[in-house]
Amino acid sequence: IFDDGWDDRLGNWGFSKDFPNGFSKLKRAAERYHAQLGIWLSPWGGYNKPRDERVSHAAEFGYELSDGKFALSGPVYYQNFHQKVMSLIKDQGVTHFKFDGTGNADKLIEGSRFTSDFDAAIHLIADARAANPKVFINLTTGTTASPAWLFFADSIWRGGGDINFYGPGSRVQQWITYRDAETYRSIVKNGPLFPLNSLMLHGLVYAKQAKHLDRQSPQDFADQAWSYFATGTQLQELYLTPELLSGQNWDLLAKAALWSQ
Structure with missing residues (x-):
């Protein structure tokens, strides 16, 4: 699983210069050991300085924000995030997603077809599973101790500090x-x-x-x-x-x- 650090921090969730060919070579290497690739993605942009760097580009691309973080339910941001997830599945062979920091559960972003960021996440996960029914979804920060999450995700965060x-x-x-x-x-x-x-x-x-x-x-x-x-x-x-x-x-x-x- 590629944790925080693989992207270029421009807010588009593109590969950094350290991955000029994406994960293609790593995918082939993993397959030799009967393994597959996973990735960390933060719908709200991550944490601390890396998050601030990503969010600083929001106006440049028209991405919607909520409380100083990306709003997954924002129409423009959701379209880009959704596109990246689909590409990671279809083009890079990613089969495991750690969605870390989903966002608000009670705010409606203007122009959104979703009632909240979590509503957007539920639809995103459904599309990810349609693209690959075997994809593993780890939905972390922002979840609560309800088994209802397991209608959509395979695992959630236990809470507290890492x-x-x-x-x-x-x-x-x-x-x-x-x-x-x-x-x-x-x-x-x-x-x-x-x-x-x-x-x-x-x-x-x-x-x-x-x-x-x-x-x-x-x-x-x-x-x-x-x-x-x-x-x-x-x-x-x-x-x-x-x-x-x-x-x-x-x-x-x-x-x-x-x-x-």
Whole structure:
């Protein structure tokens, strides 16, 4: 899955100069391993500086805004966003979308045929599935703990921060505790009928750029791996810097992943 950083930040969701041929070569490489491509897209434009850069071009293209972010239900912006999603499916072979930050659920944009940004997202997802019935939709920030989302998406965000720390023990143990506590607080308590296997939990983390999670003992890594795969989530994310993992780590990771199947 290509996370935030693949686009040119002009607001059109075009490829950056780092991808002069789009994903064509990467698609062929992935297929050699029986894998397919996924991508991060933010209907409202993303977060922090990258979002500000994208939104700064809104007037240039006539894109509609709401609360300083792109409005997916805006007629002009929706047309462009819809076109990009269809192209990513048909031309780039993308089969997994993380739609991160959908927008408002109660504002009507002038001239829109949609009642809200979420109404626009529902129609967009329907068209994406029509283009490829096997496409996986991860609808994240902005969703709530309602199983009604699963009429449209395959998974939603558990809520809270991406990574945080809570309770006793090492940083890894604190991260595991936070992950599970946030899932209980945001999902289990607020939506007891929501199936936990349809959540994005923010995965297994052992990476250079992950604060406090760039160093882990063998036991901490094992605890994180087994506890994560034991959640039963169908969206199994691995935020890993390969060179940090030892042979023992890789073997354990494979064992836990196979066990979860």
